[in-house]
Amino acid sequence: MSIFNLFMILFIPIGTYLLNYFRKRMCTYSKAQRFSYFILSITMGAAPMVYLQSVESERGLGTVLAIFLVGIAFFWFPIVGGREPNT
Secondary structure, eight states: OOHHHHHHHHHHHHHHHHHHHHHHTGGGOOHHHHHHHHHHHHHHHHHHHHHHHHTGGGSOSOOHHHHHHHHHHHHHHHHHHTSOTTO
């Protein structure tokens, strides 16, 4: 198992916890902070995909586990980040 796989296994639950933590406190945020939260959630989903395409493509496509974890992050973080603050 590579370092990237271990990072992704920890990144998904910790990232979800942090997004939910900030989302619950979003009632007092300004529009600029809400927009930055939205960009952060999209970035959290897209960053592993960019890494996999750029760095791992030089060494091969990557492991099946890495592709599976990136796919989860690619869809999971925008869904969690796009939820309403009061849910």
